[in-house]
Amino acid sequence: MSDYHPQDLDQKWQQRWNDAQAFEVVEDPSKPKFYCLEMFAYPSGHAHVGHVRNYIIGDVVARLKRLQGFNVLHPFGWDAFGLPAENAAIKGGIHPETSTLANIAHMKGQLQRLGISYAWGRELATCLPDYYRWNQWLFTRMFERGLAYRRRSTVNWCPSCQTVLANEQVVDGACWRCGSLVVEKDLEQWFFKITAYADDLLAGADGLTSWPEKVLTMQRNWIGRSEGARVRFAIEGEPDGVEVFTTRIDTIYGATFLTLAPEHPLVPRLAERTGRADVLTEAQRYRAQDRTARMSGEAGKEGVFTGAYAVNPFSGERVPIWVANFVLGEYGTGAVMGVPHGDQRDFEFARKYGLEVRAVIRAADGTVPDPAAMTEAHGDEGTVVNSGAYDGMTSAEARRRMTADAEARGFGTGSVQFRLKDWGISRQRYWGTPIPMIHCPVDGVVPVPDDQLPVVLPKVTEFTGRGDSPLAHVPEFVHVTCPKCGGPARRETDTMDTFVDSSWYFYRFADAHNDRLPFDPAAVKYWGPVDFYSGGVEHAILHLIYSRFFARVFRDLGMIDHSEPFTHLLTQGMVLKDGNVMSKSKGNVVDPDTMLQKVGADALRTYVMFVAPPEKEVEWSDAGLDGMFRWLARVWRVADQWREAALAAPPIDAATLGREERALRRKTHETIRRVTADIDVRKQMNTAISAMMELVNEFYLFTEQQKAAPTAQAAAVAREAVEALVRLVSPFAPHTAEELWEAYGHTGGLAAASWPVVDDAAAQAEEVVIPVQVNGKVRARLTVAPDIADADLETLALADAAVVPHLAGKTVRKVVVAKGRLVSVVVG
RNA sequence: GCGAAAGUGGCGGAACUGGCAGACGCGCCGGACUUAGGAUCCGGUAGCCGCAAGGCUAUGGGGGUUCGACUCCCCCCUUUCGCACCA
Numbered sequence: 001m002s003d004y005h006p007q008d009l010d011q012k013w014q015q016r017w018n019d020a021q022a023f024e025v026v027e028d029p030s031k032p033k034f035y036c037l038e039m040f041a042y043p044s045g046h047a048h049v050g051h052v053r054n055y056i057i058g059d060v061v062a063r064l065k066r067l068q069g070f071n072v073l074h075p076f077g078w079d080a081f082g083l084p085a086e087n088a089a090i091k092g093g094i095h096p097e098t099s100t101l102a103n104i105a106h107m108k109g110q111l112q113r114l115g116i117s118y119a120w121g122r123e124l125a126t127c128l129p130d131y132y133r134w135n136q137w138l139f140t141r142m143f144e145r146g147l148a149y150r151r152r153s154t155v156n157w158c159p160s161c162q163t164v165l166a167n168e169q170v171v172d173g174a175c176w177r178c179g180s181l182v183v184e185k186d187l188e189q190w191f192f193k194i195t196a197y198a199d200d201l202l203a204g205a206d207g208l209t210s211w212p213e214k215v216l217t218m219q220r221n222w223i224g225r226s227e228g229a230r231v232r233f234a235i236e237g238e239p240d241g242v243e244v245f246t247t248r249i250d251t252i253y254g255a256t257f258l259t260l261a262p263e264h265p266l267v268p269r270l271a272e273r274t275g276r277a278d279v280l281t282e283a284q285r286y287r288a289q290d291r292t293a294r295m296s297g298e299a300g301k302e303g304v305f306t307g308a309y310a311v312n313p314f315s316g317e318r319v320p321i322w323v324a325n326f327v328l329g330e331y332g333t334g335a336v337m338g339v340p341h342g343d344q345r346d347f348e349f350a351r352k353y354g355l356e357v358r359a360v361i362r363a364a365d366g367t368v369p370d371p372a373a374m375t376e377a378h379g380d381e382g383t384v385v386n387s388g389a390y391d392g393m394t395s396a397e398a399r400r401r402m403t404a405d406a407e408a409r410g411f412g413t414g415s416v417q418f419r420l421k422d423w424g425i426s427r428q429r430y431w432g433t434p435i436p437m438i439h440c441p442v443d444g445v446v447p448v449p450d451d452q453l454p455v456v457l458p459k460v461t462e463f464t465g466r467g468d469s470p471l472a473h474v475p476e477f478v479h480v481t482c483p484k485c486g487g488p489a490r491r492e493t494d495t496m497d498t499f500v501d502s503s504w505y506f507y508r509f510a511d512a513h514n515d516r517l518p519f520d521p522a523a524v525k526y527w528g529p530v531d532f533y534s535g536g537v538e539h540a541i542l543h544l545i546y547s548r549f550f551a552r553v554f555r556d557l558g559m560i561d562h563s564e565p566f567t568h569l570l571t572q573g574m575v576l577k578d579g580n581v582m583s584k585s586k587g588n589v590v591d592p593d594t595m596l597q598k599v600g601a602d603a604l605r606t607y608v609m610f611v612a613p614p615e616k617e618v619e620w621s622d623a624g625l626d627g628m629f630r631w632l633a634r635v636w637r638v639a640d641q642w643r644e645a646a647l648a649a650p651p652i653d654a655a656t657l658g659r660e661e662r663a664l665r666r667k668t669h670e671t672i673r674r675v676t677a678d679i680d681v682r683k684q685m686n687t688a689i690s691a692m693m694e695l696v697n698e699f700y701l702f703t704e705q706q707k708a709a710p711t712a713q714a715a716a717v718a719r720e721a722v723e724a725l726v727r728l729v730s731p732f733a734p735h736t737a738e739e740l741w742e743a744y745g746h747t748g749g750l751a752a753a754s755w756p757v758v759d760d761a762a763a764q765a766e767e768v769v770i771p772v773q774v775n776g777k778v779r780a781r782l783t784v785a786p787d788i789a790d791a792d793l794e795t796l797a798l799a800d801a802a803v804v805p806h807l808a809g810k811t812v813r814k815v816v817v818a819k820g821r822l823v824s825v826v827v828g
Numbered sequence: 829g830c831g832a833a834a835g836u837g838g839c840g841g842a843a844c845u846g847g848c849a850g851a852c853g854c855g856c857c858g859g860a861c862u863u864a865g866g867a868u869c870c871g872g873u874a875g876c877c878g879c880a881a882g883g884c885u886a887u888g889g890g891g892g893u894u895c896g897a898c899u900c901c902c903c904c905c906u907u908u909c910g911c912a913c914c915a
Contacts, residue, residue: 213832214832214833214909214910217831217832217910218832218910218911221831221910221911222911224914226914226915228915244915245914245915246915247915248915259915301913325913326913326915327913327915328913328914328915330914331914331915332914332915335915336915337915338915339915343915344913345913345915346915417914417915418914419914537909537910540910541910607853610840610841610852610853611840611841611853612840612841613841616841617908617909618840619840621839621840621854623839623840623854623855624839624840624853624854624855626854627853627854627855628853630867630868631853633868634868637868677844682844684844686840686841686842686852686853687841687842687843687844687851687852689852689853690841690842690851690852690853691851691852692852693851693852693853694851694852697852700869700870704869704870769848770848771847771848773847773848773895773896775895775896776895776896778848781848813895814895815895816847816895816896818847818896821847821848822847822848822896824847824895824896825895826895826896
C-alpha cells in the first residue's frame, strides 16, 4: 500500500458510490427501515462548517444504521424559496430562480465532496413546480376543511423586507431576518387554523420522549394553554356588556375596575357615549406604542378612564371601565377584570391611578393582607374572603363553584385559552408558492381546480421591492376566468410563507417523484415517521411545531397513520467563529472546501465530530484538524503494517492466544461495545472517536511487542482488530475505511459489510485494578481477578503493605466493598 | 423579572447507575531515528512541597447528606439560551 493520500481516496470512492448509486433505496418489507434526516438547506450559495456539522452528524447515523442492516432512507433537498434570493434580485438584478439553482448546484457539490451518503435520486427543491404544486394541492384541501381561511387582520410589517412577518418571526419587536423595527399594518390575509390542533399538539408533546426537554418546554410555552372562565359584565346602554377572560375567577370579588385593550371594539362606543375625546386619542397612542416601546421594556403601564361603568355579575357592584396599554387585544377577549390583590399588573395600575385595592384571599399562613400596606400583589392561592356566599372556600373550590354558578345564571362559562394563534401565511412577495385561489365578483373566493395545478409562478423580470405583491403587476397572471361561472376574475397574488414548504418535505422524500399526489400513503407507511432528525435549535418552535401540525392534517386526510413526524430529535449546537455565528454578512465563514484540500474529507468529518458533543456549541479552530489527519494516517499505517501477515493469517484460535494477543482482542471488543453505544444510543460522537484512538494506541503497543517474530495467531488477532476498527471508523471516515476494507481483501465495499459484533468472552477482563481508600483517600491499588469474593478483597486490602501504615494505632470502624469497583476503609 | 442549561488543566473536552477526577486530542517539554525535519516512533505534562519514595491541595464560591460527591440537596456568583405584561 502507498502512503496516506486522502484526496485521492475521496475522489475514487465518491466516484464509485455515484456509479453504483450506492445510497439509493427502495421499500423492502423484509428489512427494518430507518429514516435518517437532517433539516434541509436554504441554498444561500455556500455551506460553511456550521451547516456541514449537521450533515455529518446525520451521515454518521445513516452509515451506522446501514451497516447494522437497516434499509436506510437518507435524502436531501433544498428549502429554495425565500426572501434573500428576492432581495438579491432587487439589488443585483439576477433572477431568483437563476441564483437559487446556481447556489444549489454549488452546495450539492460541496456535500458530495464531503462524502455525505445521500440518496440524491430523491433530491427536491421547493421552488420547482413539481414540489410547490403539492403545497397548492394541500392548501386547497385545507380550504375545503376550513383549515385555511381569510380574514382582515393587523399584521407585522417589516419596512425593510417589505413583507408581513409571522409573530414568531418578530424578535423583540424587530424582524428576525434583518433586525429592522416592525410596524403594524392592516391587510386581508390567509391563515392556517393551527389552533384547531392546539390541544392535540400539546398532548402529543408528552409522547416525544426522545426529544430534548428544552424543545418540548419551548413548544408547550408557545402553545400556552390556560384554563379559566369567561365572565360577562353588564354595561348600561350596551346590551352585550363586556366579556373578560380570567384564570382566577375566585378573586372576582376583588375586581375593583375593568380594563379594555386599546383596540377593543367597545372603546370608541364608550368614548362616544361618555363624550370623552381623550379616551380615543390615548387608545390610539397606546396602539402606536405596540411592538416598539411596549415590547422593548419599560414603556410603563398607562391607562385612561372611559367614564363608563360595568357591573360585576357576582357582587352587583359598579366598577369603572378603563383602557390600558398592557391589555392585549388578540388574547382572550381583549378585556380583563382588574384585581389588584392577586395580579401584579393590576396592582401597579391601581396604585398609579388611585383605584381601590381589596383583599379577597386569606393566605396559607392565615393572614389577610392590609390593602393600605401592600407593596405588591399576592398571587398565591388560599381561602376566599370578602366574597359573599363563597367565603371560606379554597381557591380551587371557589373557582369550580363560581364557574358553575356563572353558567347556571347565564353570564359566564368555563373556557380554555391558548397563547398559540392561527398561522398567517400570506406574503406579499414573488419568490414563494402562489396561493391557488381566485377572487370572483360573483362566486367569491374559489379554489383553482386540482387539474389546473400547479399555478406556476410567472417569470417576473423586474424586481422593484415595492410594498405590494410583485405578482399583482403581471396582468396575464392576475386576469383569469372564474372556474365556477366562467366570468372574469382575479387571481390571488400573495404567495405562501416558506415555512409551508418545510412543513411536509420529509414526506415527499418518501415518494419524491409522484405526479398524482404529494406522496403515496403506502410509501410513507413504510418509511415514516422520521427515526432520527437533526438540525439547529433555532427551529425549536416554528418549523417543528408547523411540521407537527401538518402531520396531523395529513393524518386527518387519511394519508398517514401516525401523528408525530419525528421520533428522535437532536438539536445540533452552532459552530462559532470568533464568538459569533458564522454568516456571510459577518464575513466569518469557514469554508469546508479549503479544509478538504488540506486534509481530505475524512479528517474534516472526524474532527468536526471529535471536537465536542453534537448538541454543544463550539468555537471553530483549525488547530486540531491536523491532529485528526495524523490520527487517520496512524490508522492507515497500522493497517498497512499488518496487511500482508493478516491476509495469510489463519482463523483465531482463542485457546492458544498469548497474553498480549488476548489484551489486544479485549481492547478490540471493548471498543466495539463503546463505539456502538456512543453513536447509536448516546449520540456522543466525540467519545466514540476517543475510544477508537485508545484502540489504535494499544494496537501500536502490540505491534511494537510483536515486531521481533509475529506469530500467525498475532496476525490473526491484528486482522480482527483492523477489520473491526475499519468498520467502526467508517461512519466518520468512509473513504479511508472503504480503501482499507478493500485492501484487506473484501469485495463489494462496505455496502456488503456489517457492523462488528462484540464477543463477550473476548471482551472479558482477566484482572481488574481495585483502589483501596482509607478515610476517603486512595492508599493502594490491588490487582485481582474480576470475580473475587468481597471477603477476600477485604482481607487483601487490610493486609496490603501500603494500607497497613494508615491503620496503625487506629481502629477499623467500617469496611465498604463496592463490588468490582473499590474498597473503602474507615478508621478512627 | 420568570424559566432552563452549564461552570472541570494552557485549550477542546471525558468521567454512563454516587466509587481511582482530568480518558482522548490540541499545545508544550524531553528522547529516539535521521544529512535534515514542521515527518514518524517513544516518554512526560493539574497545582504545591520533596533528590526520591511519597505527601498535601484541587471540578465557580459557601454549607449539607454519605464510608465515599464533578455527580444528590440548600444558598450565592458567573455565563449562555429561551420567555418576557398571555390576565
